[in-house]
Amino acid sequence: MLSVPLGWFIAVSSALFFIGAAGVLVRRNAVVILMCVELMLNAANLALVAFSRRLSDATPRGSVFVIFTFVIAAAEVAVGLAIVLAAYRNQPTVEVDEIHELKG
Amino acid sequence: MSPPGVLVPGPFGIDPLVWVVLRLLIAVLLVVGLIFNGALLQILMERKLQAWAQDRVGPYHVGPWGLLQTFADALKLIGKEDVRSRFTDAAFFLTAPAITFTPMVAAWVVIPFAPGVQGIDINIGLLYLSSLGAMGVLGIVIAGWASNNKYSLIGGLRSAGQLISYEVPQILSLVTVVLLAGSLQLTKIATAQPGLQLNLFILPAAFLTYFIAALAETNRTPFDLPEAESELVAGYLTEYSGMRWGTFLALTEYGNVTIVSSIMTTLWLGGWNGPLVDQAPILGVLWFTLKVYVIIVAFMWIRLTLPRFRIDQLMNFCWKVLIPLTLTNLFVTATLKVALPAPWDLIAIGILNWGLVAAFIVLIPRLQRRRLERLRERLRTERERTLAPTA
Amino acid sequence: MDFIAPLIFVILAAIVVAGGLAVVLLPRITGSALSMGLSFLGMAGLFALLGAETIAFFQVLIYVGAITVLILYGVMLTGVAPAGADRRLFFQKQAGWALVPLKFVGVVATVFALSFQSNVVQQPGGDLEPLANAVFRDYAFPFEVASVLLLAAMIGAIALVKRGDD
Structure with a gap:
């Protein structure tokens, strides 16, 4: 019924995942790194939903997994931002390579 | 999934293909008309009501009894020069009104005005409305930041905290109704309340919590901290003028008020149900509109009556009062729904809900008073301690 | 009717990938945050195209409505760095070297994924x-x-x- 091949969805997913991974490596701003991690989680979600629709079980296992990913993502952002804020309070910067108090 | 009922023959034997186009046209005109005229009408209503409550005359210059005042205001806003400070962040500043306006327009798609008079009857209508309601926050935060103005920034930050917090009781109250109706489809929830068996009588506590949370979500008066005139100039609206301001304040705010009122009408007041609807379904639109406007007038009445919250009171009220209340309500409703057979569960849920409302009305002022007394006591002892050595 | 679904897919995929690229490449952090929201919205569209409407609306509710706003909140609380402050190590040496195999793997994975031919049910x-x-x-x-x-x-x-x- 739907004429878009599964591979296209997986291709978008993998492209977005690698964009996110590259972002984590090249950006120094802690908040941007958090965003890139979110992008990677989202890419994984797309792959899960696409494969779940392909398998077409009675129980959409992939979609259930995506619900759990939402929970993980929300928890991750909350804790991640709290860590960034705590670090910012300690030393007013969000650049990850300038937070080196323990480096001695 | 093909949308249900794309090619259906229209009334009066209209050809299916023509009816598709005609239906779209009618729907678009209806929504645009409802948003624009609704905003104009509601602003006029609000000003007249405020005037009567404060023993004034209100707008009376333009048209008979000032009826055309808001049309004149709208013309003025559209004709105004589009002023923008040089230090604002142009791209974000210009798109922010659109970001809040678009989800509001999109929400009208699923509002069931009458049987058959609805954009699309999707089976997750309530989820759709909640997710669109959550999107509007983004524009307000962006507006606050892009204005490059301290008052705007504080307004945007307050708004983000307030809207995210109050989304929790709002959605929890919706879930209580969904539990009882067994569906997220708005038409099914409306038809699950035949006659006087309204959810308002069975779930008044959920209605109360949703009403309060909706006031906060639409930035209406006891919760209008993001745009508090007396402390923040105009909050995130400070740098806006002309029709951008009009889109933000007039269209979006009043549109959102209409949408939450429609949700309340559908979920608690039986939607389009009313006398003679079975004979003439189009009468449903009349009943629906009447119910919506009753709720809107209640919103305005509250604005006239209550002073504004402080930001800490706002957060405390949400997290310490509203969320425990909605969680208790949800837990009790779910347990009773599973535990008791068909007619008795509704009665038990109704009794417990009225009990929760009574507890809310009786206990909250008492708790507040006790806290105030304790605060006064502490202040008095502290003053005596500090005054003692000098005496 | 057979060209509509692929057309919608291409538009949504472009939004998702462009949004993702903008998150990484835009120098201003608020720009990154907004384009992340855009990417999430496109992703919700892709979910809806796959027939998972419930997941799509949860995506809008959680990612666009909550996570993006939360991140913007974090941006405002930590102060907005002046534009270009992130440039000094924008393409730092070590990361550059790490990127070469990563990009290679990414391109190979994308091309490989395109070869899946079965349609979605x-x-x-x-x-x-x-x-x-x-x-x-x-x-x-x-x-x-x-x-x-x-x-x-x-x-x-x-x-x-x-x-x-x-």
Whole structure:
């Protein structure tokens, strides 16, 4: 019924995942790194939903997994931002390579 | 999934293909008309009501009894020069009104005005409305930041905290109704309340919590901290003028008020149900509109009556009062729904809900008073301690 | 009707990938945050195209409505760095070297993925009921564990940012 091949969805997913991974490596701003991690989680979600629709079980296992990913993502952002804020309070910067108090 | 009922023959034997186009046209005109005229009408209503409550005359210059005042205001806003400070962040500043306006327009798609008079009857209508309601926050935060103005920034930050917090009781109250109706489809929830068996009588506590949370979500008066005139100039609206301001304040705010009122009408007041609807379904639109406007007038009445919250009171009220209340309500409703057979569960849920409302009305002022007394006591002892050595 | 679904797919995919690229490449952090929201919206569209409408609206509710706003909140609280402050190490040497194999793997994976030819199967009647049955029957225990995780994250976040004096 739907004429878009599964591979296209997986291709978008993998492209977005690698964009996110590259972002984590090249950006120094802690908040941007958090965003890139979110992008990677989202890419994984797309792959899960696409494969779940392909398998077409009675129980959409992939979609259930995506619900759990939402929970993980929300928890991750909350804790991640709290860590960034705590670090910012300690030393007013969000650049990850300038937070080196323990480096001695 | 093909949308249900794309090619259906229209009334009066209209050809299916023509009816598709005609239906779209009618729907678009209806929504645009409802948003624009609704905003104009509601602003006029609000000003007249405020005037009567404060023993004034209100707008009376333009048209008979000032009826055309808001049309004149709208013309003025559209004709105004589009002023923008040089230090604002142009791209974000210009798109922010659109970001809040678009989800509001999109929400009208699923509002069931009458049987058959609805954009699309999707089976997750309530989820759709909640997710669109959550999107509007983004524009307000962006507006606050892009204005490059301290008052705007504080307004945007307050708004983000307030809207995210109050989304929790709002959605929890919706879930209580969904539990009882067994569906997220708005038409099914409306038809699950035949006659006087309204959810308002069975779930008044959920209605109360949703009403309060909706006031906060639409930035209406006891919760209008993001745009508090007396402390923040105009909050995130400070740098806006002309029709951008009009889109933000007039269209979006009043549109959102209409949408939450429609949700309340559908979920608690039986939607389009009313006398003679079975004979003439189009009468449903009349009943629906009447119910919506009753709720809107209640919103305005509250604005006239209550002073504004402080930001800490706002957060405390949400997290310490509203969320425990909605969680208790949800837990009790779910347990009773599973535990008791068909007619008795509704009665038990109704009794417990009225009990929760009574507890809310009786206990909250008492708790507040006790806290105030304790605060006064502490202040008095502290003053005596500090005054003692000098005496 | 056969060209409509691919057309919608291409538009949505372009939004998702462009949004993702903008997150990484835009020098201003608020720009990154907004383009992330755009990318999430496009992703919700892709979910809806796959026939998972419930997931799509949860995506909008959680990612666009909550996570993007939360990140913007974080941006404003940590102060906005002047544009270009992130440039000094924007393409730092080590990361550059790490990127070469990463890009290679990414391109290979994308091309490989494009070769999957089977079409997506659509079930009639939406995905709300199967999803609800799966989450609250088969996966009820993991669901409860996830709620404990959320509670732990909430308490942890509050404990991390709470000041000592109040």
